[in-house]
Amino acid sequence: MLVKAFAPYRPEYLVTMTAFRQSVEAMIPALRRYARALARDADIADDLVQDTLVRALRSERLFLGGDVRSWLYTILTNLNKNRRRSLARRPQFMPLLDNNPDASGTEAEGRDIARALSTLVEEQRSVLLLVMLEGLSYREVADIQGVPIGTVMSRLARARAHVKASLEGERTALRRVK
């Protein structure tokens, strides 16, 4: 019984960790990657992931099988959409220079993929990242965004064209409309 005496203390939450929670947990690194690319700011990104996890865990009993991965991406995508909608309702207080590509953007920054992403509209950025970075299928992305596959494909095509142009330096033509 010596072994038992020295067995590490296992808190109850570890013992009762369900398969559902394990599959949610396994997704955290990928969710963080997606959120970071989507939101740029690391703190905001992790806030999004945390809210996603809280929501998912709270709805554990409502989850009736299916693909946990797609479901988590759906929650995160929607939370980000809500966050951006509430930002849009407010007047912007950020310094003018900060958002001005001419003033702050060096050539290197202009070619930066993150900067190119930030010039995309929300649903295009989301499609591009889900397909190209997270490796989801068109069908999965269509379900996540609640649109037909044809819409996913046209968003992806526009996003790719826009990012390509942005990376190639057509910045004047693509300057964000504010």
Place this chain on the structure above:
Amino acid sequence: MTNPHIPVTEDELHAYVDNELPAERRGDVEAWLATHPDDAARVRSWRTMAEALHVRYDGIVDEAVPRRLEIERLVRQPRKWFYAAIAATLAAFIVGGGVGWMARGASAAAPSAIQNFTLHALEAHRLYVVEVRHPVEVPGSERAHLQAWLTKRCGWLVRAPELTGAGLKLVGGRLLPGSGGPASFMMYESTSGERFTIYTAKSEAEATQMRFSSEGKESALFWADRGVAYVVVSSIGDRGRLTQIAQSVYDQMEKPGG
């Protein structure tokens, strides 16, 4: 059967790169690309783009998951991680030499909701703590009325916590316009005249860790719990005291009966 002479569409080029194309058409697309350099260049640029995305963001997958995102933490009672978060936040603040998240946030594309709440709370604090005759709309002597009124107008349970244990007396409260609706504002005062304010507003985040911020003379502790954002602000530099008061506020919000 597919026909190699049918022109390849742009949709097919995308589907080809994304492995969404039916296997029997892949050969046709490859043959097409061999004779259409413009399309071949586009396909290459999309692959380069995908590589750039992975180079830029895959590192995050290998990062240690921040403690606040650990599942065990999120499924446990919130209070335990809450206190841990206070400690972590204060430690990070001290280690960071006072470069708070506000300074970093300023370079982000847009202010986060947290920044907005905290800025509103700081503005309200500065505006009203200097008031001698009219700091509040409803005086602390009408605590029950104040709570009922603010609860009714805000739409969440607004309570004026009892902070006499920390040497603070309720001065009173007022209703404020927040970023997405009403906000409640309550002021407390010690016998030596130091004033603390508690700001609450509706939060999009269900729950967040506690964050510390300071701007000029004021310092603030922010958190969200059950969909309500709380910001406790003081004008004194004593973080320990601010934390003690914030904990007391948090504990009382946890007990709806008390």
